[in-house]
Amino acid sequence: MSEIRSLAQLQDIFQKSSGLVVLYIYATWCGHCSAFKSTWNDLTQHESKSLQFIQIDNASLTNDMREIIRHDIVGFPSIIVRNKEDLFFEYKGERTAESILAFINSHRSLSLGGGNPKTPMKSNVKNRKTAKVGIKKRRAPRPIRMPPKFR
Numbered sequence: 001m002s003e004i005r006s007l008a009q010l011q012d013i014f015q016k017s018s019g020l021v022v023l024y025i026y027a028t029w030c031g032h033c034s035a036f037k038s039t040w041n042d043l044t045q046h047e048s049k050s051l052q053f054i055q056i057d058n059a060s061l062t063n064d065m066r067e068i069i070r071h072d073i074v075g076f077p078s079i080i081v082r083n084k085e086d087l088f089f090e091y092k093g094e095r096t097a098e099s100i101l102a103f104i105n106s107h108r109s110l111s112l113g114g115g116n117p118k119t120p121m122k123s124n125v126k127n128r129k130t131a132k133v134g135i136k137k138r139r140a141p142r143p144i145r146m147p148p149k150f151r
Helices: 008-014 033-044 063-069 096-112 122-132
Strands: 002-005 020-026 051-059 078-082 087-090
Touching: 002 008, 008 051, 008 063, 020 033, 020 096, 033 051, 033 096, 063 078, 078 096
Parallel strands: 002 051, 020 051
Antiparallel strands: 020 078, 078 087
């Protein structure tokens, strides 16, 4: 696991990586990030040649780094997977090690030629369901009925 503090470090890791890179973007002041720290440490035990974990503190995240990652970071912690084809996929499921590993493995098979690597993130929902990430369907909101005296 590497701690990234500059654009040059991030570019170097992306150029040298031979597989997936999992980015963990956190904020030191964030309570959710503090609670997630033990799960992140469990995930980093799975690091190998084809799977690299890096973490970036929000304070050191520059606009140039945001452009490379190609995602707006709107919440913490943010987990983004980058494959060999330089495509980025943001994880939005449960914050458990098992769910995140299933998500990573679904993108690992894409990198190895097991699927279409050009599939954009939003249409990749099929792969997330097979990985059992825990996507729930939302019901449409019910219409509001006004009381008779206001009609």
